[in-house]
Amino acid sequence: MKNTTNMKIPAKYQPMLDEVTRDSDGYWAYSNKGYMFDEMGCHTASEDTQAALMAVIRSLVPCDCKECVTS
Ligand SMILES: [Zn+2]
Incomplete structure (x- = not known):
């Protein structure tokens, strides 16, 4: 997992995540193949704050889905 933020990601979720990063729009998380963010219903999460992103990460x-299975 690549993490360009200062967020502490619990070890439990690290294998499920490809990348956690931030830009001018806020914080982003990308799930690894085989996992998705239940709260978002997709493989990419974007939130304004670390706390909000962490809540979404906990919903992994x-x-x-076809995308996870075929690639
Ligand atoms: Zn999927």
Whole structure:
């Protein structure tokens, strides 16, 4: 997992995440293949604050969508 923020990501979620980063729009998280953010219903999460992004990260669930299965 690549993490360009100063967020502490619990070890439990690290294997499920590809990248956690931030830009002028806020904080972003990208799930690894096989997982998705249940709260967002997709593989990319964007929030204004670290706390909000962390809440979405905690919603990570296994995903078997076409995109996860075929690539
Ligand atoms: Zn998927």
